[in-house]
Amino acid sequence: MTILKSVLLISAFALLSGCAGPTLDHYKGSKPDLDLKEYFSGPIKAWGIVQDRKGHVTRRFDVELVGSWDGDTGTLEEHFEYYDGKTDKRTWTIKKIANKRYEGTAGDIIGKADGEIEGGAMRWAYEMDLDVGDKTYRIKFDDWMFLMNDGVLINRSYLKKFGFTVAELTLVMQKQDEK
Numbered sequence: 133m134t135i136l137k138s139v140l141l142i143s144a145f146a147l148l149s150g151c152a153g154p155t156l157d158h159y160k161g162s163k164p165d166l167d168l169k170e171y172f173s174g175p176i177k178a179w180g181i182v183q184d185r186k187g188h189v190t191r192r193f194d195v196e197l198v199g200s201w202d203g204d205t206g207t208l209e210e211h212f213e214y215y216d217g218k219t220d221k222r223t224w225t226i227k228k229i230a231n232k233r234y235e236g237t238a239g240d241i242i243g244k245a246d247g248e249i250e251g252g253a254m255r256w257a258y259e260m261d262l263d264v265g266d267k268t269y270r271i272k273f274d275d276w277m278f279l280m281n282d283g284v285l286i287n288r289s290y291l292k293k294f295g296f297t298v299a300e301l302t303l304v305m306q307k308q309d310e311k
Contacts (some may be wrong), residue, residue, distance in 0.1 A: 154276070162251030166279040167224070168234060172199035172208050174310050180287075180303035190214070190299070197305070242270070252279040262291075269293060279310035283307030 149240035178195040194217040199208045208224040226236040226247075234247040236258070245258035261268050274290040289301035 143300055153274075156250035156255055159251040159253035162253060164252050164281065165215055166246075166249050166252050166254055166277070166285075168249060168254065169201050169204075169206060169228070171279065171285060171307070172197070172206060173201055174199065174225070174306040176265050176305050177308050178303050178305040180200045180301060184303075195303070195305075210302060253277065271298070 163282070168253065170244040176197040178197060180193050180195065181189050182191040184190050188269075194213045196210060196211045199206055201207075204227060206224075206226040208226060210222040210224070211218045212220040212222075214220070222238050224236050224238045224245075226234055229235050232249045234249075236245040236247065236256075238245075240260050242261065245256055247254055247256040247298060254275075254277040256277065257273065258275075259272050260272060262271050266276075271291075272292045274292060275287055276289075277285055279285050283306050285305040287301075287303040287305065290297045291299040291301065
């Protein structure tokens with residue numbers, strides 16, 4: 133192999149390695165620690181936006197969430213109110229399957245969502261069919277959640293089709309006092 137081919141091969145490998153996404157290992161030891169069962173118990177209020185691939189906000193919404201747990205199985209009720217007047221609901225069933233690992237199901241989710249926690253971060257990945265106008269697209273969600281102080285959790289979701297990010301969702305959640 134010539135020196136030029138070796139240099140090109142090493143450069144291509146370095147470029148591809150640099151394109152790899154973040155990993156949970158980066159958040160090992162980060163504080164505050166995210167305890168899924170603790171955070172998603174009781175009422176939570178959230179505010180979100182969806183941005184297209186150019187960064188334009190295409191949708192805004194508020195969410196009321198209520199979580200409860202029975203052992204290692206949790207239920208998370210989500211009630212969405214979009215600023216265009218539409219509403220939606222989703223009920224997650226979340227199960228702890230190992231230390232720091234979870235899986236979830238919901239009526240509009242394809243298969244199971246897979247989640248893992250490290251320090252104050254969680255990665256949650258799943259697929260769902262999204263209606264956009266008069267078409268439906270199967271989209272992969274790559275959710276990253278970060279626990280902040282004062283009961284705030286920030287969720288950044290990358291919506292992907294064929295491996296390309298086609299939209300991003302930002303959701304800010306805050307724990308509420310029990311009524």
